[in-house]
Amino acid sequence: MVACCGLTASHDPRIETYLSRTGYSGGGGTNVAEIAKTLFNMTFSTLDEEQRQKVITTQELSQTWENKHHLVPPAVYSRRCTKETLDLSPHLPLPCNECLTVYKSRAFKNAIRRQKPSAKNYIHTNHRFRPKVLGEIYALSVGTKELIEEQSKKSPFVRYALGVLQGKYDDKVFEGLTKAMLIRNEKEENGIGLQNFKYSPAYDEFMNIMRITSPSAYRVLREWFPARTSESFR
Ligand SMILES: [Zn+2]
Known part of the structure; x- marks a missing residue:
């Protein structure tokens, strides 16, 4: 037996696209609308902040898969992954049965079917799907902290640089x-x-x-x- 390789691009190239598109740590499970109805008998949009957070936590705990962006290659694992799979060397190992079940699920098929959004649309990505802490750690490690921090956005140099990158100027x-x-x-x-x-x-x-x-x-x-x-x- 070897460690389960999870679902990677070698299993389906769309998995790589999916992982590069989402900042979320997992997926699947019960949708927020349903949870809001069960817990509060209300629609998600009418909940107050505290209720919303409860729904989001419940949704997160109900997820059926985990996104492991940091692995090489990046992989998706079932929350119930058996951690082991048959050693098929020299061929690529197959994901364990639990991971394969995720792959076959409708929720996962829908998730990997979506196209990668353009850079412009990333700006409008739902805040909930942007893990703030991870974003800050990432910014520190790649040295872009100065560019991202609110304070530096006031700097004319940073604003000019961003403007050039966005093609705003023609001088x-x-x-x-x-x-x-x-x-x-x-x-x-x-x-x-x-x-x-x-x-x-x-x-x-x-x-x-x-x-x-x-x-x-x-x-x-x-x-x-x-x-x-x-x-x-x-
Ligand atoms: Zn597995």
């Missing part, structure tokens, strides 16, 4: 300047200059116009901003 000259400044600082940290750096075309053109308009102003400009030498334009 190629300024983008070229930011890029050149950034690369120059990075190179300076490593003790190298901007030789062979390829300026972005819009920025380069802007600088050339400045040079033609006023060579002396261009010299002053070059003391502050990264730009080619006058000679290199010829």
